[in-house]
Amino acid sequence: MKPTSVVTVFLTHSGKVMLARRSAHVGTYKGAWAGVSGYIERLPLEQAIVEIREETGLSESDIELRGIGIPVVVEDTALNAKWMVHPFLFEVTDPARVQADWEAEEIRWVEPAELQSLPTVPGLDRALSSVWPPFGDxxxxxxxxxxxxxxxxxxxxxxxxxxxxxxxxxxxxxxxxxxxxxxxxxxxxxxxxxxxxxxxxxxxxxxxxxxxxLELKNAVSESARHAAEAIAGYHSILTISYSSAVKEALIMRAATEAPLSVIVAESRPGLEGFTLAKELAAAGINVTLITDAEIGLFVEDSDCILVGCDAVTEDDMIQNKAGTSLAALAAWSAGIACLAVTQTHKITPPGFPLAIEEQDPKAIGQVVGVKCRNLVFDRTPISDFDAVYTESGALDSDRLTAIRSLLGAAKLST
Amino acid sequence: MKPTSVVTVFLTHSGKVMLARRSAHVGTYKGAWAGVSGYIERLPLEQAIVEIREETGLSESDIELRGIGIPVVVEDTALNAKWMVHPFLFEVTDPARVQADWEAEEIRWVEPAELQSLPTVPGLDRALSSVWPPFGDxxxxxxxxxxxxxxxxxxxxxxxxxxxxxxxxxxxxxxxxxxxxxxxxxxxxxxxxxxxxxxxxxxxxxxxxxxxxLELKNAVSESARHAAEAIAGYHSILTISYSSAVKEALIMRAATEAPLSVIVAESRPGLEGFTLAKELAAAGINVTLITDAEIGLFVEDSDCILVGCDAVTEDDMIQNKAGTSLAALAAWSAGIACLAVTQTHKITPPGFPLAIEEQDPKAIGQVVGVKCRNLVFDRTPISDFDAVYTESGALDSDRLTAIRSLLGAAKLST
Structure with missing residues (x-):
């Protein structure tokens, strides 16, 4: 079961934490004590601020961020639900300004230790422990x-x-x-x-x-160099969104005698592809800009796709800008090469709960009665790529295993 | 070889046609007589008007449309080129206002019959015959x-x-x-x-x-009815862009007891998906709106995709809004049903030169030094669909053959 992403916000003042008892009007956990919470429909921290505003009436000038916690996965077998809770801690300047909305029956400022003796939503103590005590800087x-x-x-x-x-x-x-x-x-x-x-x-x-x-900066250039070598024989390369390593690889490739055309998919709603197209054109490359939906048309005139990568996940997926998985399918369907470029620094430590971020749905647009969804990344199996280039050459499973084994020794969770 | 789409515009006045001798500065056919012409980068008729403005200085108030011709396919073995020429005829109010640009060395008003004795670009006589004489209405x-x-x-x-x-x-x-x-x-x-x-x-x-x-209006409703029956067992349906038949099918399906969620991909740059989402929401359906790039993410939560169809081509392709081919690939990859709804009236007569329209590239955006491409449709093999519903049920090859055979008897070309 895929977990549902939520934020849980703890408000603090003078060493106490604010809890709210969920009213009879909410959908789940009626009567239980909870932090300020809500479903994630945009970046977690942005969602936290939205929930604070809605549930307490506090504005951004009334609060100060004091902690971002490692996400806590909570399973609720009774509800047949699984939550990925993103915990946050904010200092409240003036607790008297808090005005609870309909979701809360009662609010109470408690010592953190009191959490144990209250009937709370599941996992609330684990969420608090990942952001408590506040840092204060x-x-x-x-x-x-x-x-x-x-x-x-x-x-x-x-x-x-x-x-x-x-x-x-x-x-x-x-x-x-x-x-x-x-x-x-x-x-x-x-x-x-x-x-x-x-x-x-x-x-x-x-x-x-x-x-x-220093290592990270060098890794971008080195990974780009490996990718540029790999695309030496290709003349028409399709990419999506913006990736520094892809940009460097294309510019290195263009510096050879052989002609090069690059097709860039714009990457709605952020339109990062526009920036890449502009920068490649400024570097003298022949660039065509298309909509994401036109990828299926343009792979037919391409030799390969080359995309960036934001995360190499524990389950062997390349997490990258939404649209990447479709581009990889299109490449497969057209029988052209499918390549990615990344750095080993994007390999996720085993056990760390990675998620697909959602950004503000208003960036897509607003239609009365319609829920817009703005999931920013998608996942493509590593095995769907002919090669994934890193600063030390094409990624292979031995290297992947070695890095994960190294990272796994670190104690990331709280 | 895929033909390159061009427009050829004939300007007429007092029964004569204007020809221009191509200058030494143009890329092809230097010194040959031609109509006003150019590569198609937007809808053919819009391109015709752009070319008239650029090559003669005439504005839209100086010209009146008098003919749209069947496209003429011209092969030039010497150049190893193949052109799909879209011919147009415009009446010019005042020929004295014509100011030829650098592309023309000389302009001349000739009787249509004179074309035969002049050294012209290939196929010019065929292009003219498809729009000559002018209608005058x-x-x-x-x-x-x-x-x-x-x-x-x-x-x-x-x-x-x-x-x-x-x-x-x-x-x-x-x-x-x-x-x-x-x-x-x-x-x-x-x-x-x-x-x-x-x-x-x-x-x-x-x-x-x-x-x-009357037949066409009824066919939309009937095809929708067949599609609605086909999706009776599905609860989460993904679609792209706007199709009247898809909309009707979803509303019929929603009228049953079983719950229904619809995911609509917005369809950049026209955003027709917004209109569909709005109309479905107004009909009380639970609608989610996503970017085209998010299709890969949302097929995983869907039971099927259902798309419209603008043409069933002679080579057994479903031509529909750009992005459809990616949606079909995503459906295949996720192992969900892939359905289309159309009317037999979208079946193209054999031999008729269908093309993929390009709309104004400025609709995508403008970046200095970058060519934007706005191809509006793409093609997906019929065989990639589990079924294509028409007003008489699922389309099969017997019916397709029978209709094509019927249409083939009509003399569409000039």
Whole structure:
């Protein structure tokens, strides 16, 4: 059963945590104590803020982020339900401003330890423990918040930003808090394998955030070099969305004598493909821009597809921008090569709960009575690719196993 | 070899036709006499108007449409090229306003018969004969022009509009001109099989335009009824774009006791899926709207895909909104049923040159140095569908052969 993604937000003030008793009007867990919670229909942190506004009337100026927790998977056999709970902690400036809505019958500020003696929704204590106690450093959280809600930059850029925030934070905090900051970094973007990967590497203690930044930057160029060699004989290459490594590989390939045409699918709703098309054209490459729906038409004139990759999941899937799985199917159907380029840093540590992020559905549009869904990534089996290039060449199962085994030794969960 | 689509526009005044001698600066056929011409990057009639503006400086108020010709396929073995020429005829109000651009070395107004004695681009006489002599009735052409440039309505609605224009025209013109008007109707939308189909039926003389209008309207409802029966056992149905028959089928299906969820892919750039989603929601159906790229994600939660069909081509393809071929692949990959609904009126007469229309690339967007492509339809083999429902039930090869054989007796080409 696929878990349903929800956020659980704990509001805190003077060491106490706010709980709400669910009213008789809600769909599930009537009468149970819970945090502020809701189904995830956009990025988890954005959803948390939406729920706070709806359920307490607090605005963004009334709250400050103090914790992002590793997602907690909760099974409820009675309801035949499975939840992936994304926990957050916010400091409330003035608890008197809280105005509970119809979902809450009663609100109460409690000591964290009191949770044990209250009838709560399942897994509430585990969710709280992943964000409690609060860190108290607003600069780190402000920067991590920007990463957690960004909808324009790629995984590598965001990872570098987060590592920078972590480096500054380390200089000003005791070791146990730093370890929790690393775990928060692991959880801040549930679709992107690079975050838990980097966190695991840091927890293993054999490298520093500074070294990882350098390593990651080099890995993009090296993976692009391997991909560029692989596409040396191809003249018409189709891609989707925006990937730094794909862009570098195409520019390297274009620098050879052989002519090159690139077809870029725009990637609604963010239209990252427009940016890639523009940058490739500026580099002198012959570029055609198409809608995502036209991929089926244009693979027929292409030699291969080459896509990026945001995560190599534990179940051997390439997680990348939505539309990638269709492009891979189209490549298969047209009998052309299907290639991906990534870095080993996108390999997810075993056991870490990766998810497919949803961004704000309003980005697609609004129609009365219609629910819009904006799932940003999809999954394609690694075996559907002829090759997945990394900084050390084509990925093989031995290397994948070795890296997962290394990462598995890190204690990412709380 | 796939033919390259071009328009050839003949301008006429006082019984003469304007030809232009191609300059030394053009890519092909330097020094040869030609009509105003250009590659098709949008709907053929729109492209014709763009070329007139660029090559003669005439604006839309200086010209009046007087003919749409059946496309002429021209092979040029010397150039190793194959052209699909879409011919048009426009009356010019004031020939003195023509200002030839760099593409023409010289322009000349000639009697149509003179074409034979001039060194022209290949096939120019055939292109002219399909639109010569001009009809001279502006009301019919005004209405056909609206059909030829429409980017919002479906094939059935447009076909009914064109039949209405034809009915009014018939009352005021001699028989040979009416026959040519029917052929113009056949050619006005090169992607939509319904136009040559209806034209063929009219040329066969066993039915009237009035009877065809009624038949077509009934066929939509009947085909929807067959599709609704086929999806009786399905609870989550994915579709793309807008199809009247799909909409009717879903509403009929929703009227049963069993719950129904419909997932609609938006269909960039026209976003016809938004309209369908809105209308289904208004009919009380539980609707989810997704991007075209999310089809790969949502087939996994669906029981079947059900799509419309704009043409059943001579080579056994279902031509429908771009994205349909990817949806069919996704359905296959997820192991769910793949269904289409159409009317036998979309079956194309054998030998008629169908094309994939391109609409204005600006509808996708504009990026400096990047060519946008807006191909509106794609093709999926009939064999990739579990069933294609028509007004007389699931289409089988016997019925397909019988209809094609009937239509083949009509003399559609000039």
């Amino acid at each position: 607003s600069d780190f959280w402000t920067r991590l918040r920007a990463v957690a809600t960004d909808t324009t930059n790629g995984a590598t850029t965001l990872a570098l930003t987060a590592l920078n925030a972590l480096i500054d934070f380390r200089h000003r905090c005791p070791s146990p808090e730093f370890e929790r900051a690393i775990k928060a970094l692991a959880a801040c973007r549930p679709s992107m394998g690079v975050f838990p990967h980097l966190a695991a590497r840091l927890l293993l203690g054999d490298t520093s955030a500074e070294a990882l930044m | 502006s009301d019919f052409w005004t209405r056909l022009r609206a059909v030829a440039t429409d980017t919002t309505n479906g094939a059935t609605t447009l076909a009914l509009t064109a039949l209405n224009a034809l009915i009014d025209f018939r009352h005021r013109c001699p028989s040979p001109e009416f026959e040519r008007a029917i052929k113009a109707l056949a050619a006005c939308r090169p992607s939509m099989g319904v136009f040559p189909h209806l034209a063929a039926r009219l040329l066969l003389g066993d039915t009237s335009a009035e009877a065809l209008m």
